[in-house]
Amino acid sequence: MVEYESWVLEMLKNSVLACALVFCVGLQGVALADQPGPDWMPLEQVKQKLISSGYTSIIKIEAEDGHWDGEGMKNGKAMQFDLDPKTGDILGEVEK
Template sequence: MKSLLLFVALVFALPSWASADTPGKDWMTAQQVTEKLRSLGYTEVRELEADDGHWEADVVKDGRIFEVHVDPHSGALTKNEPKH
C-alpha cells in the first residue's frame, strides 16, 4: 500500500518538476531580456523562460543556435553554449 501511495504522489508531482519557474518580482522582464540579448548580437530569441533562478533561452547568432542563461537582475550571461 505504501508503494502505491508513493507512486501516486510521484505521478502527480512530475508535471510540476517539468514546468518552468515563475519569474521573481524583482527580475528583468522577458522583454528586457530579449532586448539585452539582441543588443549582444543575437538575432532570434526562442523559448525564453524562467528556470532555476535565471532566464533561459535558445538564441541564434551568426546562423548558429546557442543555449544561454541570463542573470535575472543584471542581464549578464551566465551560460552561453552552442547547441548541437
C-alpha cells in the same frame, strides 16, 4: 462467482482511483514550474539585451533554477544561454 466479480470490480475501482491520484500529482508538478521573481528584469527587456548582444532570433526563454534560460540564434549558430535574472547579463552560452 458473485464474490469474485465483486473483488474484480473493487480492484478496478481502486486502480482507477490510483491512476487519477497519480495524474493529479503530476499536474501539480507542472503548476510549480519556475516563475520569474518580482525583482527580475522583465522579459521584453531581456530580449532587447540579447538582441544588442548579437542574437538575431530568440527561440525560447524561460525562468529556470533562479535565472533566465533559453535558446536563440547568434552569428548564424543555434545557441543555448543562461542569463542573470536581475541584469540580463549573459552568464554562459554554448553552441547547441
